[in-house]
Amino acid sequence: MRAFGFAAAMALGCLFAAPVADALDASARTPVPERSYRSAREALRTGVREYNAGDKEGAARALEYAAGQGHALALWKLGRMYADGDGVPHDDLKAFEYFSKIADANTDDGPDAPDSGVVSSAFTALGGYFLDGIKGTYVRPNPERAYDMFNYAASYFGDPNAQYNLARLYLDGTGVEADAKQAARWFNLAAEKGHRPAQALLGDLLVNGMGGISAQRVRGLAWLALARQGAEGRKDDWIVTLYEKNWAAASADDRAEAESQMQTVGSIRRRR
Template structure:
């Protein structure tokens, strides 16, 4: 079991889908390569030749159709662009299949779309046009590797999950990846349990406005887990997380904030509110730049 990985290495082209197929014994002599697996045409009709002038036009059409509620039309247009390797189209289709949004839910198909993004854009820098999409694809792949995909060649592989999260968190600074990496350290999943490392990664994601990271960082600060006890700061992060909470899925954040509120003094609460106000001021200033 590892204690850490520095994450400074670059992920090479063709790393992801090829590696998992080889590891599963599904890619061998006479068998189709990864590109063949990327085939969403079975349930989405391929648009007729000449329907779009180029991939960019197809993406614009797909986004327009999606926003208008025509998700089947959106999928057709995005499929055309994805077939030409357009990263945003691949990402959007991956999300649609992962969520069953306008297309049949299909985690394996989503995995293959995200894999294609990672394979073809792994050398993109954090300032590149596709950086956000590429980072999101690596993070999505990490989540799939954590649990695997039932009935498919994608088996649970915590080490590969760590690699995906670590790459997106370290190289791209992606807050979702930073949060997922922190959870691995907090729970001791695939790495030596290390609350201090967890707090570090939660803090990076929290500063970028990630509500779940803010809540768990707040809890660590309240309990002194991996960090010194700092009740005011812990309550501040939990308050920010509660402000961003959305519906029943975030009820756990509300519960943690209420517990913290009851466990702090009046002075801590006033100090926490001042920190919350300061966070919002800094965020507003950053947006105005």
């Protein structure tokens, strides 16, 4: 696994070198914290405590101190805050640069490293930015780079969000040649980890069969039913719609067997 990590680090170093070197450093556009801390760890603890207490401005100042010391979790949290406009002005470029710092500093970390979850999440976020670009900035849409980011996080770290996004690229033929079988493979890996959108799209693929995939209606319905069971709020309305469409078209026998198989596919997820 270390050999893969080193090769990936070399390749990804080339990916980030050109644009990030020409960009303003994220920390250069961030106000200097008003207070100092004994360590990045202390600043991180303070930032988390103030964030949870609702003082997001104070949290950002503390996290900026820790991020300036290269603390991966602080960099990631700030990236998420700027990406979401959570207590700070929404700024996708700043978020991109914070995530880039994590990627640049940790490309050779293994999946068992303490910060592996943060690192894989950063690569996945970067994949999203490369996929769509950031309007008015040097970050242009680049589906091939998006593929590299998603593939690295999906393959090396087993990140379910990256696996889902990689599957979408294969399904749509974006940045890579369309391949429904590869899409189903990556959807399946994410679905087994409880990723609802992956469960829904895998189920739809299996129910209908496409791109050389043989229809497996019962198993597909079981995945759709499992996704529907976990659907939450308006953001998952499309999952409910997809489930209802396929469920309505299924025979009573297929529905009954699918409900039985839900326990089987659900147990795969619980064991992982």
